[in-house]
Amino acid sequence: MALSAITVGIMPDVIGTDGTSLRRCVLAVSVIDDIDLTPGDDGVFVPDADGVLITWSMIRQVIGGQAPEGATARHRVATLLQLHRVAVDLGADAPATFRDALRLIALPPGHVDHLGPDWAVQTLPGGALELGYGVYGLLDEPDRCVPLAPSLAEQVGVTGLQTWASLREYTERMGALAAARLSRDGRQGVIRPVGGCDVLALLTSRTLRRHLAEGDGVGMRAVASPTRRRAWYDLRHMDPGFVQAAWHLTDEPDRGLEIPLLVTADEVAVPKQHRRGRHASR
Incomplete structure (x- = not known):
């Protein structure tokens, strides 16, 4: 062509x-x-x-x-x-x-x-x-x-629809691979890119979302991704100011979200109190 x-x-x-x-x-x-x-x-x-x-x-x-x-x-x-x-x-x-x-x-x-x-x-x-x-x-x-x-x-x-479907399938497989890695060494509480998919892309994988959401036995997990290159889900051992500081210190193209996301097996959402004025990149 x-x-x-x-x-x-x-x-x-x-x-x-x-x-x-x-x-x-x-x-x-x-x-x-x-x-x-x-x-x-x-x-x-x-x-x-x-x-x-x-x-x-x-x-x-x-x-x-x-x-x-x-x-x-x-x-x-x-x-x-x-x-x-x-x-x-x-x-x-x-x-x-x-x-x-x-x-x-x-x-x-x-x-x-x-x-x-x-x-x-x-x-x-x-x-x-x-x-x-x-x-x-x-x-x-x-x-x-x-x-x-x-x-x-x-x-x-x-x-095209076929191309998009193939892309979603590939990302799902990379998310499943990320979930397998977390099962193996998940004590670190860190999600990293896999196969050219950054951590926000990996969160589109239902397999990974289910792994994260069911990890605490409550069906929901807070996930902090101030950068597209790393996400943290063991927030109980993290300084609350870390996410915002990391977001501000990250170059704009590599930024994720300034606040933690709520992840279930079915969706990724911004906490209700932040929805009106949610931040992505300034």
Whole structure:
């Protein structure tokens, strides 16, 4: 599947409404992240033999409701452009490579990596986490999973009900593996990533949730995940201020939730007293 000369659904009013801000955002990303690109009237061209166009509507989609010149917008646009650069460099191998790297991402609404309602495929029961496509190991950090924008996911052919079902099945298996490891050495009370799935993604596994919820014999367990790389479930031996401190000290893309989650076999929820003003990423 060739990725050259791509144009997708240009939004006619983008340039007329906030085009200057979008251009500034893209140029800032180009300079800060050293990405070779050329802004044009219809979008951003990624250098290639035929010229690959990322339309302004695709850029606007990942920015969502964020200010185009803000740090969150720049972060999301940088990820989008970097993944497009990878796809361009891979050429005809892009679909297979992206499919092999495909992973489920679970994020709280408002997280810096959450690309909005078009990205979210499902909401996990309990409402604390929304699920969407991501790719693992394609950018500079080999252990990092980044969100895959819907426009690029469609271009490289990794969308569809069958693909999503396979992704959920893979994550379920990784969650079962995590549960087996906890049964073996669970006294540490720490959940770690498995198979390219971070700890929030692992919580989408019913097997892992059931293991955690039934561990105390009450059918529910408080799980603290201030970072996507670690979660703690033996909170009786943890300083209450640790979770918030760890959240604040973690880089925004790696943040989980500032408060512990309530996990049952069926859902992952934010405690009721925090639902109105729950925190994901600031």
